[in-house]
Amino acid sequence: MKVLILGSGLLGVSTAYELGKRGFQVTVVDRNAESARETSFANGGQLSYTHAEPWASPSVLPKMAKWAFRDDAPLVLRPRADMDMIRWGLKFLRNCTTSRANVNCINLLRLGLYSREQMEIVRRESGISFDFSNSGILHIYSTEKDFEHAKQQDEFQRKFGSQQRHLTRDECYAMEPSFSHSARTIVGGIHAFQDETGDPYLYCNALAKVATERYGVQFLYNTTITELRKENDRIVAVATDMGDMTADAYVMAMGSYSPQLLGPVGINVPIYPMKGYSITIAANEYCPNVSLTDGTHKIVYSRLGSRMRVAGTAEFAGLNQEIKEKRIAPIIKAAQALFPKADWSQPITQWACIRPSTPDGPPILGLTPIRNLFLNTGHGTLGWTQAAGSASIVADIMEQKRPGILLQGLTLNRYMA
Ligand SMILES: Cc1cc2nc3c(=O)[nH]c(=O)nc-3n(C[C@H](O)[C@H](O)[C@H](O)COP(=O)(O)OP(=O)(O)OC[C@H]3O[C@@H](n4cnc5c(N)ncnc54)[C@H](O)[C@@H]3O)c2cc1C
Numbered sequence: 001m002k003v004l005i006l007g008s009g010l011l012g013v014s015t016a017y018e019l020g021k022r023g024f025q026v027t028v029v030d031r032n033a034e035s036a037r038e039t040s041f042a043n044g045g046q047l048s049y050t051h052a053e054p055w056a057s058p059s060v061l062p063k064m065a066k067w068a069f070r071d072d073a074p075l076v077l078r079p080r081a082d083m084d085m086i087r088w089g090l091k092f093l094r095n096c097t098t099s100r101a102n103v104n105c106i107n108l109l110r111l112g113l114y115s116r117e118q119m120e121i122v123r124r125e126s127g128i129s130f131d132f133s134n135s136g137i138l139h140i141y142s143t144e145k146d147f148e149h150a151k152q153q154d155e156f157q158r159k160f161g162s163q164q165r166h167l168t169r170d171e172c173y174a175m176e177p178s179f180s181h182s183a184r185t186i187v188g189g190i191h192a193f194q195d196e197t198g199d200p201y202l203y204c205n206a207l208a209k210v211a212t213e214r215y216g217v218q219f220l221y222n223t224t225i226t227e228l229r230k231e232n233d234r235i236v237a238v239a240t241d242m243g244d245m246t247a248d249a250y251v252m253a254m255g256s257y258s259p260q261l262l263g264p265v266g267i268n269v270p271i272y273p274m275k276g277y278s279i280t281i282a283a284n285e286y287c288p289n290v291s292l293t294d295g296t297h298k299i300v301y302s303r304l305g306s307r308m309r310v311a312g313t314a315e316f317a318g319l320n321q322e323i324k325e326k327r328i329a330p331i332i333k334a335a336q337a338l339f340p341k342a343d344w345s346q347p348i349t350q351w352a353c354i355r356p357s358t359p360d361g362p363p364i365l366g367l368t369p370i371r372n373l374f375l376n377t378g379h380g381t382l383g384w385t386q387a388a389g390s391a392s393i394v395a396d397i398m399e400q401k402r403p404g405i406l407l408q409g410l411t412l413n414r415y416m417a
Helices: 010-021 060-067 083-094 098-126 144-158 169-175 177-181 200-215 255-265 325-338 380-398
Strands: 002-006 025-029 137-141 165-168 188-192 218-220 225-231 234-240 243-245 249-252 272-282 291-294 299-304 307-316 349-357 364-367 373-377
Touching: 002 010, 010 025, 010 098, 010 200, 010 249, 010 373, 010 380, 025 200, 083 272, 098 144, 098 200, 098 380, 137 144, 137 169, 144 188, 165 169, 169 177, 169 188, 200 218, 225 255, 249 255, 249 380, 255 349, 255 373, 272 325, 272 380, 299 325, 307 325, 325 349, 349 380, 364 380, 373 380
Parallel strands: 002 025, 002 249, 025 218, 137 291, 249 373
Antiparallel strands: 137 188, 165 188, 225 234, 234 243, 272 307, 272 349, 291 299, 299 307, 364 373
């Protein structure tokens, strides 16, 4: 069967590899000159399989008022005259109840733990290198309240297979001695030892190469997709600036740009772009070795080989990837406060991009009302974490096999009731 995958970020490449391995004849189309040049380029690097608390939760509501007009807030909520954002925002608010947040958490965790298994298989079978580390993620907290909340979240997740270790302040310093140069308050931490890290850009391009050499997957770069052409209940072609392309089946993996092409063929996905930023510097001996999540400031740190990546901020800014100085400055300031002896005299590589976010948290996988159109999109803050699991699920659905996990809360159906 001939399959056209639309988009060559983490989700497009992972799906291409998986389908190629299973004997499909796969072509991937992307507007950039190589894979992973948009949201999958310089993200936080965390494979945070057990970080399953969705943004939409009761705990975010009191914080939203506090963050509303602060430029350095982890979630920047500037009201925009944008109907898509308003509709998305109302759905987000509806998911901020305890019962909805718990259901969304269970669904995210199920996909996360499955992705961990699938990532292990991809790493073993492909043999690719991407600055991978399996030393877990250390979550640190500056206030007792935040630490207490995280412990309760862990107690809840434990019932569904997540395993984390609670650490005292001293145990955090013992695990990461580079904290000792900082004046920042750390009251305690949680070590998510099932979690991992790696560079998504290296991963995508190495995996694309294996998919091409081993399974004959073709990557058509510098090609912009402009329209899905539908007849009755099937896609008959994809229009691009290089001409029309046809296949037996199509997989939508265009991240934040997916709604632009899905809307005109009658598929409305509640995916809204949430902008984030990262910086990357060459690491010295005063940078952390274990990946960190600063649970109070919502900033993540990953050691990727000889580099340190720092990422954070969620801003509603529409389809806009521009780097705004006042948004990236708080990330640099927080990193300098936590790791004052890192080499801050060197050039800092800055980056911004948009997370394809759903209002409830989980991505949208699999079937659509159009018989030969499948989705692998809407992964929000966790697209790197969930890439391997999502690809395997979408491939199973396309092969009409039972996927490895329950699909409840992970498909388009949940928005169609
Ligand atoms: C600051 C930041 C930090 C993050 N940190 C983490 C993290 O630590 N862990 C984690 O799990 N996730 C993280 N994420 C989220 C993760 O990066 C995303 O969920 C993931 O990259 C989404 O991948 P994707 O393949 O869906 O989208 P993309 O990577 O954006 O891929 C979509 C592709 O579609 C192509 N495309 C779009 N429109 C067209 C068109 N018209 N024609 C042709 N091609 C087109 C684009 O060129 C692009 O290559 C972070 C995101 C950000 C912004």
